[in-house]
Amino acid sequence: MGLIHIDLFTTLDGVAQAPGGPEEDPAGGFAFGGWQAPLLDEVVGEQVKSGMAGMDALLLGRRTYDIFAGYWPHADGEIARLFNRLPKYVASHRTPALEWAGSTLLGPDVIAAVRELRDRHENTHVIGSLNFVQTLFAERLFDRLTLWVYPILLGSGKKVFADGVVPTNLRLIEPVVASPKGAVFQRYALADGTPGVGDMSAVGQEG
Structure with missing residues (x-):
């Protein structure tokens, strides 16, 4: 049986909304889109690339x-070539046109x-x-959870654990x-x- 991996970037207070840019997800008036950009470094970049070893499918929300x-x-x-050749599966309540090659x-x-x-990947x-x-x-439909936890607090925004x-x-x-x-790298398996x-x-009372 294959594994379902969840990979997320999050702040210390659990906000994972729009790490990549201001227009990524402004829902709820979120004012910190792109919060990850000032905190990127080569170590995280290498961890991301390493985590993609063996990846044979992408599963994405709309x-x-x-x-x-x-x-x-x-x-x-390297990442572009990988993503472009992989099969992509999309979860959506609607029936959007999926124009990226290999999308289902x-x-x-x-x-x-x-x-x-x-069973497929x-x-x-x-x-x-x-x-x-x-x-x-x-x-509980995942097998691995990888988090990069960044040392900032945003106070509002969509949370990893809602x-x-x-x-x-x-x-x-x-x-x-x-x-x-x-950024603190943490990788977990579902137990x-x-x-x-x-x-x-009762701790400390024995003896």
Whole structure:
């Protein structure tokens, strides 16, 4: 069975809206579109490229797909060549025209369609697509979660973990690494069960 990877850039207070530019997602009057740009460095760039090893499909929400389709077909470089040759799957409530070569609209039962992708591809990556990611979280329909957490607070904006996230265990699978400009790389695997509870009042009372 293949893996579904979710890759997100987020602030320390969990905002993942529009990291790439002012026009990416101004919903709700969001005033900080492009917040990631001043904090990029070579370490994050190499981590992103390394994480794409073995990627054989893209799974995107409609807004992210439109942004990517408007940029990557006209770009050059390693990432552009990869994205342009990969199959692209799009989750949308509508029936948009998908003009980027290799693009397919998922059927009306998006959850079933995503599960089928695991049988078709080894490593399907969801990049950005924050609204769609909430569905994957709610259904526990992912296998890897990679976060780049940046040392800024924005106070408002769409969050990585919004209402509807179900209690879930994760397991850290790579060492946490901080880049020169403070982005903290964290990669997790979905783990079995739900979070346990205990009583901290007993700590330190033994003996």
